[in-house]
Amino acid sequence: MSDANPTIRVQSQDFDLDGEVRALSAGRQDIGAVVTFSGLCRDEGATLSALELEHYPGMAETEMRRIAELAIARFHLIGLTAIHRFGKIAPGENIVLVIAAAPHRQAAFDGANFMMDYLKTSAPFWKKEHLRDGSSGAWVAAKDADDKAREKWL
Amino acid sequence: MTKLVYFAWVRERIGRGEEDLDLPASVVTAGDLIEHLKGLGEEYETALQFPKAIRVAINQEHVEHDEPIAGATEIGLFPPMTGG
Numbered sequence: 736m737s738d739a740n741p742t743i744r745v746q747s748q749d750f751d752l753d754g755e756v757r758a759l760s761a762g763r764q765d766i767g768a769v770v771t772f773s774g775l776c777r778d779e780g781a782t783l784s785a786l787e788l789e790h791y792p793g794m795a796e797t798e799m800r801r802i803a804e805l806a807i808a809r810f811h812l813i814g815l816t817a818i819h820r821f822g823k824i825a826p827g828e829n830i831v832l833v834i835a836a837a838p839h840r841q842a843a844f845d846g847a848n849f850m851m852d853y854l855k856t857s858a859p860f861w862k863k864e865h866l867r868d869g870s871s872g873a874w875v876a877a878k879d880a881d882d883k884a885r886e887k888w889l
Numbered sequence: 890m891t892k893l894v895y896f897a898w899v900r901e902r903i904g905r906g907e908e909d910l911d912l913p914a915s916v917v918t919a920g921d922l923i924e925h926l927k928g929l930g931e932e933y934e935t936a937l938q939f940p941k942a943i944r945v946a947i948n949q950e951h952v953e954h955d956e957p958i959a960g961a962t963e964i965g966l967f968p969p970m971t972g973g
Binding site: 789824830863 | 949951969973
């Protein structure tokens with residue numbers, strides 16, 4: 736069976752990796768592999784004081800769920816959690832979490848990788864840099880490398 | 890009236906996050922909408938000067954610029970996404 740119902744959340748508060756993995760796997764004996772990816776805010780060579788994450792409320796959740804359902808169908812995942820934060824996030828803090836569960840490891844690795852590649856290029860979130868010198872920096876530009884990373888799944 | 894919502898630097902350059910506009914019948918596609926908005930003032934011209942850099946969502950779903958906007962209750966305009 737691969738009709739996993741994904742857990743999707745968009746929230747300002749932090750998330751707990753261990754707690755989310757436990758919530759996904761509690762009471763189950765069908766899971767053989769869990770891959771957890773978390774994305775953190777870098778300090779960009781000690782120049783950054785925070786990233787400000789803006790999102791399109793409603794569409795962000797809808798788009799993450801759409802991508803999650805693609806990942807579940809394609810890799811026969813039996814569990815998937817995706818959480819994305821918004822608001823001001825300091826270096827060292829969490830931004831995004833993806834947990835993919837499957838009977839075997841390759842599907843779990845691929846499912847998490849696919850989820851992140853699509854999330855980065857089609858979930859409506861934008862990052863603005865706040866710099867340590869007190870100035871407000873630029874909006875982070877979309878990267879060709881992220882588009883290429885997604886294209887590998889086509 | 891059609892609700893327009895803007896995000897990131899599109900929102901900043903236009904100077905507001907959302908507005909309701911009456912669109913003329915000549916605005917058929919999402920691309921037409923961008924061209925129409927560019928005529929509404931300097932802030933729109935600045936925000937939308939490179940239409941290829943603008944992503945469009947109709948009723949919170951991604952669409953291409955040639956998508957008709959008929960029936961849209963909410964249209965979002967924003968830069969390429971940079972989440973994750």
